[in-house]
Amino acid sequence: MKEEIYKELENLDSALTKYKKDDIYNTSGKYFDEMQKSVLNKLEKEEKSSKIVSFGINKWMMGIAASLVILVAAIFAINQSSASSDQLANNEIIEYLSIYVDDIDETDFARYLTEEDFSLAEETTINPDDIEKYLEENIDDINEEDLQQLF
Amino acid sequence: MKITDEQIITLIKNDETLNAGFRMLMDAYQQRLYHHIRSMVGNHDDTDDVLQNTFIKVFKNIRNFEGRSKLFTWLYRIATNEATTFLKKNMRKNSFMESSEMGDYTDSIKADESSNGEFVKEMLKKALEELPPKQKAIFSLRYFEEMNYNDMSEVMGTSVGALKASYHHAVKKIENYIKQVAVYQ
Numbered sequence: 619m620k621e622e623i624y625k626e627l628e629n630l631d632s633a634l635t636k637y638k639k640d641d642i643y644n645t646s647g648k649y650f651d652e653m654q655k656s657v658l659n660k661l662e663k664e665e666k667s668s669k670i671v672s673f674g675i676n677k678w679m680m681g682i683a684a685s686l687v688i689l690v691a692a693i694f695a696i697n698q699s700s701a702s703s704d705q706l707a708n709n710e711i712i713e714y715l716s717i718y719v720d721d722i723d724e725t726d727f728a729r730y731l732t733e734e735d736f737s738l739a740e741e742t743t744i745n746p747d748d749i750e751k752y753l754e755e756n757i758d759d760i761n762e763e764d765l766q767q768l769f
Numbered sequence: 770m771k772i773t774d775e776q777i778i779t780l781i782k783n784d785e786t787l788n789a790g791f792r793m794l795m796d797a798y799q800q801r802l803y804h805h806i807r808s809m810v811g812n813h814d815d816t817d818d819v820l821q822n823t824f825i826k827v828f829k830n831i832r833n834f835e836g837r838s839k840l841f842t843w844l845y846r847i848a849t850n851e852a853t854t855f856l857k858k859n860m861r862k863n864s865f866m867e868s869s870e871m872g873d874y875t876d877s878i879k880a881d882e883s884s885n886g887e888f889v890k891e892m893l894k895k896a897l898e899e900l901p902p903k904q905k906a907i908f909s910l911r912y913f914e915e916m917n918y919n920d921m922s923e924v925m926g927t928s929v930g931a932l933k934a935s936y937h938h939a940v941k942k943i944e945n946y947i948k949q950v951a952v953y954q
Binding site for chain 1: 788792795799800803804807808813816817820821824825828889890893894911912913915917937940941943944947
């Protein structure tokens with residue numbers, strides 16, 4: 619026992635100074651060999667599983683990259699098709715609208731109108747008799763809030 | 770020739786010699802850490818688990834070891850933390866034994882008393898079990914590992930004054946325990 623430790627115990631009047639301090643927990647030499655093997659195996663397993671995870675992430679990231687390429691290609695194709703739509707003849711557009719008019723949402727359609735179209739619409743005068751007739755026919759479908767907004 | 774801590778760290782920080790360096794570190798410290806953990810945890814199987822976890826943590830973190838503390842105090846700190854965490858998870862009621870249990874225990878000691886050394890070992894082991902985790906660690910570091918208070922302060926993250934007080938208290942508790950066993954004999 620180190621002198622410093624011994625003196626401290628002596629000052630505490632401790633009986634621990636009288637005991638011969640052996641290694642109170644004996645282990646065989648083989649235990650430490652096995653322990654080391656076990657630690658290294660665990661580390662190796664962890665390393666392998668972390669490689670699998672990182673490989674998985676790489677595949678996942680490659681998937682995202684591939685999706686991005688497809689997305690960019692699709693946007694490019696759409697732009698190309700909308701560019702060609704500029705060249706469509708008015709009669710073709712009218713024909714298309716006449717066929718699919720029921721499938722077209724008004725709000726979607728409004729997005730394609732220009733400010734000029736809106737000002738033209740505002741200038742259009744509607745016959746009061748037509749309004750009255752419309753209201754009589756559609757009175758059940760008209761929402762009160764919508765009416766309040768109109769007046 | 771004994772390898773130094775600096776040489777071990779140098780080997781570990783090089784990818785090519787990492788495994789060899791880590792084996793050397795285990796060779797150099799496994800017995801001391803085993804003893805320290807065992808004196809805190811009690812039985813061999815639990816000690817084995819805690820020791821393995823300690824070395825796994827050491828392996829994962831050694832590259833970040835900057836040498837601001839000594840390698841051995843860093844290792845003891847990890848081992849102490851692992852053992853304390855284990856004890857807290859598996860907290861058993863370690864209040865002083867009921868008198869009936871004490872009777873059984875003294876019988877087992879008498880059976881072993883043929884050698885005085887064995888008797889003292891058993892008494893110390895049992896007395897240690899009665900201490901709370903932190904006091905176990907402090908007693909182990911000072912009495913068994915013969916560490917100085919400054920190094921203990923690095924391991925425990927506690928002031929030297931508080932460590933001295935705790936160690937003295939632990940010594941008194943162990944004394945009382947041994948006296949109590951002697952009365953029952």
